Amino acid sequence: MAIAEQNGTFSVAGDPNHPANQGRLCVKGSALAETLDLDGRLLHPQLDGQNVGWSQALDAVAERFSRIIAQHGPQAVAFYASGQLLTEDYYVANKLMKGYIGAANIDTNSRLCMASAVVGYKRAFGGDAVPCSYQDIELADLVILCGSNTAWAHPVAYQRLSAARRRRPQMKVVVIDPRETATCDGADLHLPLRPGSDAALFNGALHWLAQQQRLDQDFLQRHTLGASATLAAAASWTPARVAEFCGLPLNAVMAFYRLLAGTENWLTLYSMGINQSSSGADKCNAIINLHLAGGRIGKPGCGPFSITGQPNAMGGREVGGLANQLAAHMGFSAADTDRLQRFWRSPQMARQPGLNAVALFRAVAAGQVKAVWIMGTNPVVSLPDADVVRQALKDCPLVVVSDVMAATDTAALAHIRLPALAWGEKEGSVSNSERCISRQRAFLPAPGEAKADWWIISQVAARMGFADAFAYQHPADIFCEHAALSGFENHGSRAFDISGLAAYSRQQWYQMPPMQWPINRQHPQGCRRLFADGRFLHADGKARLLPITPRLPHSAPSAQYPLVLNTGRIRDQWHTMTRTGKAARLMRHISEPFCEIHPQDAVPLGIDDGHLVRLSSPHGWMIARAQLSAGQRRGSLFVPMHWNAQFTAQGRVDSLIPPVVDADSGQPESKHAPVRVSRWHSRWQAEIFLRHAAAPPRGVYWSRVTQQSVNHFIMAGQQQIDDWPAWLQQHFGLDGLTLQIAELAQRGFHAIGWRQGEVQLAFYSRRYAPTLDRSAILAAFDHAPHTGPQRLALLGGRSAPGQTAPGATVCSCFGVGENRIIAAIRQGCHSAATLGEQLQCGTNCGSCLPELKKLIQQHATQRVA
Numbered sequence: 001m002a003i004a005e006q007n008g009t010f011s012v013a014g015d016p017n018h019p020a021n022q023g024r025l026c027v028k029g030s031a032l033a034e035t036l037d038l039d040g041r042l043l044h045p046q047l048d049g050q051n052v053g054w055s056q057a058l059d060a061v062a063e064r065f066s067r068i069i070a071q072h073g074p075q076a077v078a079f080y081a082s083g084q085l086l087t088e089d090y091y092v093a094n095k096l097m098k099g100y101i102g103a104a105n106i107d108t109n110s111r112l113c114m115a116s117a118v119v120g121y122k123r124a125f126g127g128d129a130v131p132c133s134y135q136d137i138e139l140a141d142l143v144i145l146c147g148s149n150t151a152w153a154h155p156v157a158y159q160r161l162s163a164a165r166r167r168r169p170q171m172k173v174v175v176i177d178p179r180e181t182a183t184c185d186g187a188d189l190h191l192p193l194r195p196g197s198d199a200a201l202f203n204g205a206l207h208w209l210a211q212q213q214r215l216d217q218d219f220l221q222r223h224t225l226g227a228s229a230t231l232a233a234a235a236s237w238t239p240a241r242v243a244e245f246c247g248l249p250l251n252a253v254m255a256f257y258r259l260l261a262g263t264e265n266w267l268t269l270y271s272m273g274i275n276q277s278s279s280g281a282d283k284c285n286a287i288i289n290l291h292l293a294g295g296r297i298g299k300p301g302c303g304p305f306s307i308t309g310q311p312n313a314m315g316g317r318e319v320g321g322l323a324n325q326l327a328a329h330m331g332f333s334a335a336d337t338d339r340l341q342r343f344w345r346s347p348q349m350a351r352q353p354g355l356n357a358v359a360l361f362r363a364v365a366a367g368q369v370k371a372v373w374i375m376g377t378n379p380v381v382s383l384p385d386a387d388v389v390r391q392a393l394k395d396c397p398l399v400v401v402s403d404v405m406a407a408t409d410t411a412a413l414a415h416i417r418l419p420a421l422a423w424g425e426k427e428g429s430v431s432n433s434e435r436c437i438s439r440q441r442a443f444l445p446a447p448g449e450a451k452a453d454w455w456i457i458s459q460v461a462a463r464m465g466f467a468d469a470f471a472y473q474h475p476a477d478i479f480c481e482h483a484a485l486s487g488f489e490n491h492g493s494r495a496f497d498i499s500g501l502a503a504y505s506r507q508q509w510y511q512m513p514p515m516q517w518p519i520n521r522q523h524p525q526g527c528r529r530l531f532a533d534g535r536f537l538h539a540d541g542k543a544r545l546l547p548i549t550p551r552l553p554h555s556a557p558s559a560q561y562p563l564v565l566n567t568g569r570i571r572d573q574w575h576t577m578t579r580t581g582k583a584a585r586l587m588r589h590i591s592e593p594f595c596e597i598h599p600q601d602a603v604p605l606g607i608d609d610g611h612l613v614r615l616s617s618p619h620g621w622m623i624a625r626a627q628l629s630a631g632q633r634r635g636s637l638f639v640p641m642h643w644n645a646q647f648t649a650q651g652r653v654d655s656l657i658p659p660v661v662d663a664d665s666g667q668p669e670s671k672h673a674p675v676r677v678s679r680w681h682s683r684w685q686a687e688i689f690l691r692h693a694a695a696p697p698r699g700v701y702w703s704r705v706t707q708q709s710v711n712h713f714i715m716a717g718q719q720q721i722d723d724w725p726a727w728l729q730q731h732f733g734l735d736g737l738t739l740q741i742a743e744l745a746q747r748g749f750h751a752i753g754w755r756q757g758e759v760q761l762a763f764y765s766r767r768y769a770p771t772l773d774r775s776a777i778l779a780a781f782d783h784a785p786h787t788g789p790q791r792l793a794l795l796g797g798r799s800a801p802g803q804t805a806p807g808a809t810v811c812s813c814f815g816v817g818e819n820r821i822i823a824a825i826r827q828g829c830h831s832a833a834t835l836g837e838q839l840q841c842g843t844n845c846g847s848c849l850p851e852l853k854k855l856i857q858q859h860a861t862q863r864v865a
Contacts, residue, residue: 002033002424002443010036010424010443018514020134020436026155026845027586027812028574034583036424036444042406043448046417054449058456061373061416062463064398068371069101074348076370078105078360081321082377083113083310086428086440088478089453090312091319092470093375094327096461097354098320099346100469104332104354105369107323109377110313111357115667116275117306118317118325120284124292124544126537127329128317129495131530132267132303133434133516138164139301140267142172142259146198146287147273151182152571154307155847157269158183162846172259176201177273178566179596179638180631185850189255192633194247195564195672196277200550201253202286204242206293207234208257216295223534224292226545231293233547245550265301266294272309272568276670278554280662285546292543298531307433309569314431318496319482323354324666328486329496343488345469356666357383358659365392373400375453376420380409381576381644384657384668387620402456405578409645409652419450422579426452428475429512437498438514454478476509487520495537500524553672554660557635561617561674563601564636567653568671571847572812573642581647584706588809592703592714593651595624595677596638602628605678610769612680612701612716615639617673620655623648623680623701625769637677641670648703649696682716684747686765689777690732691758697731710781712774721765724749728763737761742795750795759784764797772797773805775817810855811841811848821852825859832856 002010012032016023045057068076079097081090090108097106118128125131137143137160150158165171165186175187176198184190193201209215210231220227239257243250260266268291274283288304296302308314320327330336332352341349355363361379363369365388372393380390393399393413401414404422411417424444431437454475461470472478480502487499500519504512515526536543557564572586580586595613607613609628614621615637624639632638643651660669682701690711696702700717721727725741728734728751737753737760744750746767753761759780764770776799785791790800799805806817816839829835832852836843842852 024156031583042419074103081108081375083313084376087315088428088475092454092457098350099344102348104350107357108321113309115665116280119281119665124288127495132305133528141265142263144268146176146270148271149181155845159846178633182850196553197246199286200245203234204237215293219295224543230545266296278669281664286548312430329494371398378576385659386654435516476506557674565673565675567641570640587706591705593624593643598632599628614680617656617675683720685716685769689762691760813844814840816841830860
């Protein structure tokens with residue numbers, strides 16, 4: 001929730017009454033207020049690069065889409081939407097494309113995060129219905145975290161788990177992940193399995209529990225089908241075979257299986273490490289098979305719980321945002337398409353699934369799709385084979401982008417740009433991973449000419465001839481139609497049913513509390529967990545177990561590309577940084593793209609910690625900074641997914657990822673790309689801090705680090721520079737500055753640029769990456785040093801005499817650096833709790849707690865009982 005401050009700004013705090021987070025925020029949520037300014041915002045409609053009025057822009061979108069449809073048919077156009085849209089926005093976009101244009105070519109970036117989970121649930125349960133609640137985290141006896149660095153990617157849920165373990169020490173936690181991540185901190189068991197081998201581990205668990213007679217035979221017989229065939233398919237997966245296939249010690253495999261046998265309630269939280277795979281749907285069903293066979297579903301503390309990666313991925317699933325779904329959890333059967341056409345009174349209803357995300361942009365590249373409207377997402381950065389996506393959009397006859405930010409990799413290719421409202425400015429609803437619908441409330445006025453997405457889409461629809469069907473005056477009108485559709489001819493066959501909200505007044509909608517669907521006559525206040533009665537959504541009421549044949553990832557390493565690239569999130573950034581990149585404190589923990597590599601893999605390549613490296617695949621290349629980590633599995637690399645062309649020269653990791661997808665879900669395999677890595681040899685590395693705006697030079701490596709009131713770049717180059725002042729003058733301008741210079745050994749060069757006693761520029765170049773006290777340098781721009789020793793310290797990139805550098809940021813919530821933490825540990829703070837009491841670190845989102853504990857282990861000279 002937003003809190004108005006006396007100076008007219010806002011701060012952000014968690015809602016203590018919300019059941020999902022109980023007042024906790026991750027560091028990204030805490031920093032939301034720092035992204036509310038209008039710097040970089042798209043504030044006016046733009047047509048072919050020129051600002052125009054809304055009428056002209058909307059007319060152009062409608063006319064150009066209509067012309068292409070008239071010439072080439074409805075399959076020649078597409079929408080690509082986003083989990084950042086509110087449910088009301090999503091609903092209107094889906095209705096226009098599928099019910100009125102008459103094609104199903106609307107997909108979403110949610111295809112990249114949870115499409116495999118959707119397929120798994122639908123195959124097993126008969127519907128896309130997550131059975132669990134976040135409350136189950138606290139009620140489980142065994143929590144399995146699979147394919148998720150939960151401590152960083154879902155820190156609120158992870159801290160809820162940590163708090164539950166403190167209350168119930170008997171609770172066990174197993175982490176299944178090839179990497180040793182922050183999530184492994186405190187786990188009872190970490191299984192660093194071979195990438196992609198998860199299905200074998202769960203098949204083996206099913207077989208072993210069957211041998212030990214630990215399956216729920218009564219549940220299997222009364223409530224499921226397919227158990228015999230599924231158990232037969234798993235029968236060859238002995239613990240020894242599982243250990244060999246997964247690359248795990250046999251005793252570790254057995255430890256996991258014995259935990260399953262010895263605990264009553266199991267909860268499996270699984271995420272991108274499972275879903276983003278060429279066999280992601282099968283992995284999901286392997287997990288669900290185990291829960292069904294054990295009868296661990298529909299009960300408190302139990303269930304297969306897919307945790308999504310976006311704020312409204314679930315809302316998109318509810319309205320049919322995926323190309324293979326229709327609204328209200330309907331599919332493309334004749335009965336469903338007929339039902340939806342009657343409800344919408346649509347002139348031409350899509351009768352077959354459309355193009356999913358990867359196929360959609362391939363169709364753009366092939367010229368089959370000639371117009372695409374991209375809403376609130378950045379596929380030029382986030383999709384696999386990203387360079388092909390970029391070229392496809394360059395060649396596409398019509399690209400429309402509606403977004404919050406003006407400068408994104410994707411918006412740069414748009415013919416028409418439409419300014420959308422951002423968080424804090426728009427009204428609507430979202431649904432989270434546990435099916436909880438929450439209201440999003442505006443507290444800021446619309447800036448410039450920005451409009452709600454639902455309004456933009458409705459206006460285009462009206463201009464295409466569909467005014468009556470899109471005559472919405474308020475998002476509550478859309479929500480109530482959405483709710484009515486969910487109950488239309490739904491006699492319990494579709495789990496998504498919020499018909500109990502269909503008659504809401506606007507005032508009731510404004511005041512709507514968080515509720516988990518279904519919300520109907522049977523469950524007027526919502527429903528915490530599904531399938532408690534053992535009845536599922538298939539016509540016969542029974543769940544399905546599916547025989548699973550474990551398969552290793554589609555793309556295998558080779559002599560040319562011998563390493564496996566895994567991509568994912570880091571703690572303080574989100575998606576492609578279009579918003580989180582604006583917050584300075586979210587850049588302090590990790591400031592540039594990195595490549596995590598095992599030390600034994602690095603040695604023969606001549607790579608050391610901090611070296612710049614070049615990663616390449618058959619699809620593209622990038623540059624990142626090496627981080628050596630013994631927690632990285634041999635033969636594997638990890639690179640974050642976030643950096644874009646606004647923040648680094650060549651750091652779009654998805655340009656390396658092949659367009660391999662799961663055959664059933666269409667979800668890309670973003671966790672297993674064969675690559676090679678080599679040292680990127682530079683002649684110099686540097687950091688520059690500037691008071692004025694500037695662009696980095698072409699032909700060098702650079703990353704931009706967001707700072708308040710200062711422009712900051714990390715750079716490196718392969719060409720020797722003999723005259724640094726001339727180079728700085730050429731690229732950054734030194735006119736009117738007085739330079740304070742230090743020339744150092746091994747071609748080191750430092751310079752401070754002064755004007756009227758104020759620091760305007762600080763530059764530090766060395767053979768290798770310079771070691772700097774960035775906080776001291778940034779402070780000098782606010783309060784210029786005056787004494788000789790202070791100025792010399794600034795020239796050296798150090799703190800002034802008598803001051804201690806805070807060190808690398810560990811706690812982003814409160815800006816606490818490593819040196820301060822180490823000093824407190826040496827003074828007797830030998831627990832995370834005492835560090836929190838003294839420095840506040842770890843007391844908000846808690847995602848820095850694993851790092852705090854490591855520092856305590858390294859620097860505590862005595863232990864406190």
